[in-house]
Amino acid sequence: MKVNQLVYEINDINLENDELMLYETLFHNANGYIGIRSCFEEGYEKGYNTIRGTYINGFYDIVEMKQAEKLYGLIEEKQAMLNIADTQSIELKIDNESFSLFEGTTLRVRRFLDMEHGITGREVLWRSPSGKEVEIIIKRMTSFYQLSLFTIEYSIKAVNFDGKVELLSYHIGDVMNYSNPDDPRVANESLKHIIPVDVDCVNGASYIISNTLVSGLSVCTGVKHILSKECLEKMDLLVNTVTSSYTFDIAHNETVTLTKYSIFSDSIRHKDCKENAKAEMTKALEKTLTEHYSHQADYLKEYWKNTYLEIDGDEELSLAVRYNMYQLIQSVGKDEHSNIAAKGLSGEGYEGHYFWDTEMYIQPFFTLTEPGIAKNLIKYRYTTLEKARENAKLLGHKKGALYPWRTIMGSECSGYFPSGTAAYHINGDIAYSIITYYLATKDIDFIADYGAEIIFETARLWMDVGNFYNGQFRINEVTGPDEYTCMVNNNYYTNACAQFNLKWAVKFYDLLTESKKISHVVDKMNLSEIEIKDFEKASGCMYLPYDETLKINPQDDSFLEKKVWDFEHTPKEDYPLLLHYHPLCLYRHQVCKQADTVLAHFIFEDAQSLETIRNSFNYYEKVTTHDSSLSTCIFSIVASKLGLTHKAYDYFGDSAKLDLFNTHKNTKDGIHTANMGGNYMAIVYGFAGLRLKEDGLHFAPNLPLQWDGYRFKVNYEDSMIMVEVFKNKCIFTLISGTGKTFFVREKEYRLESSLIISQ
Amino acid sequence: MKVNQLVYEINDINLENDELMLYETLFHNANGYIGIRSCFEEGYEKGYNTIRGTYINGFYDIVEMKQAEKLYGLIEEKQAMLNIADTQSIELKIDNESFSLFEGTTLRVRRFLDMEHGITGREVLWRSPSGKEVEIIIKRMTSFYQLSLFTIEYSIKAVNFDGKVELLSYHIGDVMNYSNPDDPRVANESLKHIIPVDVDCVNGASYIISNTLVSGLSVCTGVKHILSKECLEKMDLLVNTVTSSYTFDIAHNETVTLTKYSIFSDSIRHKDCKENAKAEMTKALEKTLTEHYSHQADYLKEYWKNTYLEIDGDEELSLAVRYNMYQLIQSVGKDEHSNIAAKGLSGEGYEGHYFWDTEMYIQPFFTLTEPGIAKNLIKYRYTTLEKARENAKLLGHKKGALYPWRTIMGSECSGYFPSGTAAYHINGDIAYSIITYYLATKDIDFIADYGAEIIFETARLWMDVGNFYNGQFRINEVTGPDEYTCMVNNNYYTNACAQFNLKWAVKFYDLLTESKKISHVVDKMNLSEIEIKDFEKASGCMYLPYDETLKINPQDDSFLEKKVWDFEHTPKEDYPLLLHYHPLCLYRHQVCKQADTVLAHFIFEDAQSLETIRNSFNYYEKVTTHDSSLSTCIFSIVASKLGLTHKAYDYFGDSAKLDLFNTHKNTKDGIHTANMGGNYMAIVYGFAGLRLKEDGLHFAPNLPLQWDGYRFKVNYEDSMIMVEVFKNKCIFTLISGTGKTFFVREKEYRLESSLIISQ
DSSP states (O other): OEEOSSEEEESSOOOOHHHHHHHHHHTOEEOSSEEEOOOOTTOOOTTOOOOOOEEETTOEEEEEOOOSSOOTTOOOEEEEEOOOOBOOOEEEEETTEEOOTTSSEEEEEEEEEETTTTEEEEEEEEEOTTSOEEEEEEEEEEOSSSTTEEEEEEEEEESSOOEEEEEEEEEEOOOOOOOOTTOTTSOSSOOOOEEEEEEEEETTEEEEEEEESSSOOEEEEEEEEEESSOOEEEEEEOSSEEEEEEEEEEOTTOEEEEEEEEEEEETTTOSSHHHHHHHHHHHHHTSOHHHHHHHHHHHHHHHHHHTOEEEESOHHHHHHHHHHHHHHHHHSOSSTTOOOOTTTTSOOGGGGOBOTHIIIIIHHHHHHHOHHHHHHHHHHHHHTHHHHHHHHHHTTOSSSOOOOSSBSSSSOOOSSGGGTTTOTHHHHHHHHHHHHHHHHHOOHHHIIIIIHHHHHHHHHHHHHHEEEETTEEEEOSBOOSOTTSOSBSSOHHHHHHHHHHHHHHHHHHHHHHHTTOOHHHHHHHTOOHHHHHHHHHHHHTBOOOOBTTTTBOOSSTTGGGSEEOOGGGSOGGGOSGGGTSOHHHHHTEEOBSSOSHHHHHHHTGGGSOHHHHHHHHHHHHHHBOOOSTTSHHHHHHHHHHTTOHHHHHHHHHHHHTTTTTTTTSOGGGOOOHHHHHHHHHIIIIIISOOEEETTEEEEOOOOOTTOSEEEEEEEETTEEEEEEEESSEEEEEEEESSOEEEEETTEEEEESSEEEEEO | OEEOSSEEEESSOOOOHHHHHHHHHHTOEEOSSEEEOOOOTTOOOTTOOOOOOEEETTOEEEEEOOOSSOOTTOOOEEEEEOOOOBOOOEEEEETTEEOOTTSSEEEEEEEEEETTTTEEEEEEEEEOTTSOEEEEEEEEEEOSSSTTEEEEEEEEEESSOOEEEEEEEEEEOOOOOOOOTTOTTSOSSOOOOEEEEEEEEETTEEEEEEEESSSOOEEEEEEEEEESSOOEEEEEEOSSEEEEEEEEEEOTTOEEEEEEEEEEEETTTOSSHHHHHHHHHHHHHTSOHHHHHHHHHHHHHHHHHHTOEEEESOHHHHHHHHHHHHHHHHHSOSSTTOOOOTTTTSOOGGGGOBOTHIIIIIHHHHHHHOHHHHHHHHHHHHHTHHHHHHHHHHTTOSSSOOOOSSBSSSSOOOSSGGGTTTOTHHHHHHHHHHHHHHHHHOOHHHIIIIIHHHHHHHHHHHHHHEEEETTEEEEOSBOOSOTTSOSBSOOHHHHHHHHHHHHHHHHHHHHHHHTTOOHHHHHHHTOOHHHHHHHHHHHHTBOOOOBTTTTBOOSSSSGGGSEEOOGGGSOGGGOSGGGTSOHHHHHTEEOBSSOSHHHHHHHTGGGSOHHHHHHHHHHHHHHBOOOSTTSHHHHHHHHHHTTOHHHHHHHHHHHHTTTTTTTTSOGGGOOOHHHHHHHHHIIIIIISOOEEETTEEEEOOOOOTTOSEEEEEEEETTEEEEEEEESSEEEEEEEESSOEEEEETTEEEEESSEEEEEO
16 A cells, blocks of 8 residues: 555555455545445456445435334334446457456556545556557546536557457446345345336436335436547447447557546435436536546545644554545535435445434534534434434334434334344434534524424433432433443433433523524424423433442443453454354443443543543453444543553554454445544544533643644634644644634633644 | 033124134144144135144244344244144035035034033034025044044034035145234244145045145145945045045935044154054044044043042133133143143144243143143253253353243244343243152152253353352343343342252252262263352352332342333223333333232242232232233232232132133134143142142142132142132042141141141
8 A cells, every 4th residue: 555645545456356345445436425336347257246336325215124023113124225326337348358357467557546636546557368458547536516426537548559449338227235144234135126217318318217116216327428539339228228339449559538427316305306317417518527527626625624634754544544534525415315324325334324423423523624514414313303203202202302223214224123222322412413513613593493403302302211210310221332231221321411412401492592592492392491490300310320349430230240251261253242142142241342431431521530531441441342343433532531642542543444454344345434533533532632612622632652743623613723733732723713712631721823832 | 601510612603703713712622732723614704814723733844034133143043833734624515505604594503612521513503595404513522542633523414304415525735824914922924834745545545745844844644534324425636635525315304424534643753754644544443433532531531630620609710720721731742842832732823832831830730730741841841951052052151051932842933032032031940840840749760860951051051141249149131021121130030040940950969969860960961069069159149139118029120210100191902012112111111011020929939028028019010011911820829828819819810711701812823821820820829829848738728708619639749639628627638649748827737638627
């Protein structure tokens, strides 16, 4: 792997099947609306596996999910993100020899992701079995500027011959989803859920309309080709597949380029998706490819400006973090119909579902860098609030809303409720993300219009799920973040989240009352003063378990009474444990899949003394396997807080390289978006110690020994602030906006232009 | 319903579909090996539902049971009892008018179960649409004497005409199981799991051989007809169905009888089931039907002698109890390949699975009345011990055996483990049944040969599942009998069972050591003295939760901290709650489906003071819905113990009529065998207060106000004892065997011939 500022590249291609599938993910193109895995245009050798997927964020079908035993309220159907079409297939024949890296000789090859220009590419110098040498340069782009557009620029240069070239380009509607019956993290059964129903050719562009089998949705894909020279052109139009062929003579040293425009449109966003696709195609063709590239670069210039983060002295990690940030903007939905899936738009792991990953791992990044996107993510939850109310009813609650553990369009898709629906903390996570958005922006109008209703409905749910006992408010039978312990009483994290949610329900009620913005919410929700008083009471006497002997917060009421997992005698190949041990066996032991109480110590650091947090960290560190990709980044952040910078760096390093080094061995199914957000957090919230609190912005900067320094920008209220951390000092610079008061290690400072603080 | 000593009958037939399905169950014929539901031989009207089933105990196919989310160790296939054939179908045509209760006029009708003679019957006086009157008497028997044999005696008497009669009798191999996708208590999907592969005719008998789809088993059914007069006889032999027709003239007042012998044989018990079926057919035909009837009556005479129980002054309840006892002998397997299913052989509810019902509700009856059968039931568990060891491994245990929650051939069939596999108390239940069998019989050789190995392996499992904490031995993450609270810590019932199991493991070790019978067990199991010491230690410091405030035993560590279910605002139609509330909602509340701690108070009455038991009873009574059929009988027993005889009587009455009055509305799917055993227990263990303890037999007789008296016989060691309870006295009579010391209300007595004790 060569390292350069904004280019991730590989210069030799390992043709092992597993590697190819890994790179399908790592080099995928996406823009938050569409995502296309980076398969070879010409395909692989026969017998190879591939996940040749193209996805639209939020576009789904409904799939049956039968329960082994039927019980009331168990979910029996789920939404699944669909592979909607294949427009990336292009075959190249030179005098009847087909181009394939599995044949002939590959003289040179490079694959790259250029994050400055927003394109991926493959450059090959190839010698055919008969000795013809050809240089092939393929560039692919999903436009951030026109979200419906995916382009492939396919250039061929005849290096040592004159000959006849045939390009066969496909537009395929007959596609299926990937499945693996042995892995619980991807779909069990292959889906044939999209049915091409119509094909048409308009102004030389082909359009295939497909309907979903159950959900009643439609998608239209359009494909148009432009060849840089005259040729013999043929189009074969079938409802399942459109084949376009281009035959021409190529001369020694001549370069010929095929540009393939693909347009995607769906019936969730557009009443008539075919008409919309045609309009988008017209719009796309109004610009040259060069102009499109230029818009793409402009978009990213702005993005990199807003999300600016640099590390001095650690180029590899620096690139890894930038790669992660690039994937986040590729993955995140840009409208209220979509969110950010656990695997973004890069693969089918977790079936395109949205989890708490958004609110707890990704939104903290956008809140500080692109608050407009954070706002959209909250709007998505607002759009699906009614579904959350229905879900609460299904669970037997008389009031409130319960967000689904995993979903696309808002209804629960979790088939195993003990580590799905029972994770009630999702409500608190969503509330937390709204509150921190408010703390960063002070956007009270947004709270009035969207946030408050969610906060009040989730607060209502806590009142219904919890109960007063011995003067304490307790929450029984829920699952915390750690899925190796399910359906417990008084999970510390959950109770802390609920407390925060309830407390802020009261605060927002007061804030909106003061600013005379409360009445429409009160009317709409039939919210009473008594309820607000109850929120206050429950929040005030929320039970947060504490163990006097160990002086830690137990993960739940009975966690510490359980046997500690026998780590010493657990062979390496038994990890991740969930793939090798029955849930009951895991549940019965002290063993954590991921940060749980430690996560609570990060986000609610003022709830406990530093000593308790330190004890907890030390305790949970010993019993946590980090089998979840959401774990090490949080341990890194809390290690930073505890001054364990070296440890924080190690955790961060493990975390940051997860996908690029495929350390969890499942990146072929897609990137780990939450982990990517977590890596950003490990720097900004971790090393730099940023916190959004009621009294303002806080920092507690540390510098890992391995680094010379690091710097990043954050948005706070109306301002943009640059933070630079060096060995002996940090520099805070007001880049735009008004002056701000803030805290460094609890000491107050006033920033008007620039401040240097010695470490 | 008319009442007579040993006849249950109805004298009018309601042709409602639901009623007909109910009576299919109530009048079914079974003998512990085969069971045939009592459908009309001629079928019902078009569009009617029916469960036209014929079953062999322990004969199964393997059925896929996909998990909605795949997790390690979750069960994905189950055994299911199969409907194997239909040999009960007979059509009657009189001058081309078909006999049907849905047409013509039914002038008289009677259906009966004669429990003295072991036959069911239907007697009809019917007038055809054209006015021909015919008396039809049909008697059916599954022989207790020859278990493979089912007979139908079909008599026709022409009352007012001369005419031509055609009888069409079917032998159908092409059958399916019943299903109801909306009820979790029966199969979701209809099964076509038995495939007829061969048909043959030997000596006028037809034989159909069918194979199961997956489990690799075969079954052979043989049918032979004998008509009482000469006729025109035809047989049409297809692999799926054999049709035999008998055409003859009948004269005014003449009676003609068709006798249909059906033979069933399976490849679990017989290497060549066709050869065996032929041999069994030969054996059956060696006797006249009258001789078969006589053997049947002899068998039952002995059964009613051994299980003797009479109630004076309550004929209806008396009949109900006898009905229940009859169903138990119909249902219980008579060999080590089978046990007693939750629905016996009367229907497909719970798919023919064996549960803890056997050990805790049915075996206590057989232990006292037919110890040979109790022994067989234990042998079945011994046969499947290896499967239980495998199950323990699957659950992550390093040693021991864990019996499956529901099974046919020994492997787990529970699809939803939180209220299935997690019910580890099944181990303690099986141990308990062995220990009480020993206490009743002192059969130490049986313990040496079978019982001890089970006791030691289950004890080992407790050591692996539990852990020492704060000087106590604790058992986390299990489900007790009450399925409305799952995966809890220190379920009182489970811990008490485990303690008893461990304690007796030590006792049996000592007893077998003394009698020099331990060595083969120790060798086989590699059992060490250290393990025995550990059993002793864990048993000695077993944690049995006790609440100082309420002075009761909490059901588990957190039960009392939960919200009490809002019974007041729960509408009647919401019961049973499991069909109307999400499991999480139930689990979060104080609400019990059934006796849990109260059951522990019955079987381990010396573990707590009477005051604690009284407090517990009062407490749990308020939060128990009795949605399980296993509940009220236990409440009745403990009410008896507490001197609440009136309350005990009410609970007993509710329980005893469950099937005959279809109070749970699902008797169509089969009888509730555990409830039936429970009713016996409510009298003998309840009203009479019988207990099997180490120091001997205990009684504490009470007489319900409604009764004049009751009496029953029990086997104890080598003796049979008659117990008679009247208003002011009880009489104990030694019927056979040697004299015994026993206790009445803790006072010791010596019984040599007869004893009268004033109440």
